[in-house]
Amino acid sequence: MDKNTPLLEVKDIVKRFGGLVAVNRVSMEIYPGEVVGLLGDNGAGKSTLIKVISGVYQPDEGEIYFEGEKVNINNPMDAIKLGIETLYQDLALAENLNVYSNIFLGREKVKSLLGMIPVLDHEYMMEESRTVLSHLGIEIPSLKNRIKNLSGGQRQSVAISRSVYWNAKLLILDEPTAALGVTEQKKVLDLVRTLSSQGVAVIIISHQLYDVFQVAHRLVVLRRGEKVGERLTKETNSDEIVGLMVGAELVEGGR
Numbered sequence: 001m002d003k004n005t006p007l008l009e010v011k012d013i014v015k016r017f018g019g020l021v022a023v024n025r026v027s028m029e030i031y032p033g034e035v036v037g038l039l040g041d042n043g044a045g046k047s048t049l050i051k052v053i054s055g056v057y058q059p060d061e062g063e064i065y066f067e068g069e070k071v072n073i074n075n076p077m078d079a080i081k082l083g084i085e086t087l088y089q090d091l092a093l094a095e096n097l098n099v100y101s102n103i104f105l106g107r108e109k110v111k112s113l114l115g116m117i118p119v120l121d122h123e124y125m126m127e128e129s130r131t132v133l134s135h136l137g138i139e140i141p142s143l144k145n146r147i148k149n150l151s152g153g154q155r156q157s158v159a160i161s162r163s164v165y166w167n168a169k170l171l172i173l174d175e176p177t178a179a180l181g182v183t184e185q186k187k188v189l190d191l192v193r194t195l196s197s198q199g200v201a202v203i204i205i206s207h208q209l210y211d212v213f214q215v216a217h218r219l220v221v222l223r224r225g226e227k228v229g230e231r232l233t234k235e236t237n238s239d240e241i242v243g244l245m246v247g248a249e250l251v252e253g254g255r
């Protein structure tokens with residue numbers, strides 16, 4: 001794949017719910033290592049669009065290309081196999097399991113005892129988890145801590161680490177910082193930057209414009225299901241983006 005091929009490209013995606021057009025002919029692309037902010041007011045179609053990309057919904061119209069090839073993403077497993085990992089606000093971590101068990105959840109490493117009895121390889125999973133967390137600069141006191149005893153930001157970090165460990169090429173974050181304190185928000189944003197520098201593409205949805213401006217290279221704005229604008233972050237500002245989000249006619253001085 002050459003550098004000019006987008007990692008992911010969606011073309012003219014339409015998703016309807018009964019009579020409502022939640023996503024209306026939206027096209028966008030994202031390159032390896034790029035961070036794209038997906039913005040829009042409540043109900044603009046952001047979550048619906050990413051659910052199409054992550055295989056939760058089937059589009060009514062449109063095409064998806066991954067690494068230059070047309071793909072059908074019929075279910076979430078198809079997306080994961082391609083390297084598309086999506087984190088929703090409910091993170092799908094197992095509260096009662098510890099950190100490393102969550103990183104290996106559903107893909108546990110088994111070794112055989114005395115050459116015959118299968119047992120979980122705790123040491124391997126702990127060491128591997130320690131490595132991925134330290135690559136990402138994440139500090140968690142003990143990997144034997146249960147998830148339910150971690151802070152929101154630490155949980156978010158574990159979930160992101162899990163995606164990275166299993167080779168995510170595209171990470172989609174739907175409101176990753178909404179429930180976090182200021183310091184923890186900052187850590188998650190740092191993590192997004194680290195991932196980007198390691199070549200992972202990230203689509204981030206957030207109502208916190210300031211956060212998105214901090215990390216995104218490019219911004220895509222949806223309104224009422226349609227893409228109404230796309231800007232390089234360094235060539236725009238929050239006034240212009242808010243204008244696009246709400247419709248210029250509502251902004252003072254707009255037409």
Ligand SMILES: Nc1ncnc2c1ncn2[C@@H]1O[C@H](COP(=O)(O)OP(=O)(O)OP(=O)(O)O)[C@@H](O)[C@H]1O
Nearest residue numbers: 017020021022040041042043044045046047048049
């Ligand atoms: N499963 C569904 N069935 C019917 N309508 C839906 C469904 N999911 C979303 N919608 C509608 O589609 C539109 C887009 O919703 P979506 O959740 O994509 O918005 P959003 O941009 O993520 O908003 P928010 O910022 O509030 O999360 C809304 O009008 C919503 O009510």
Ligand SMILES: [Mg+2]
Nearest residue numbers: 046047048174
């Ligand atoms: Mg949403």
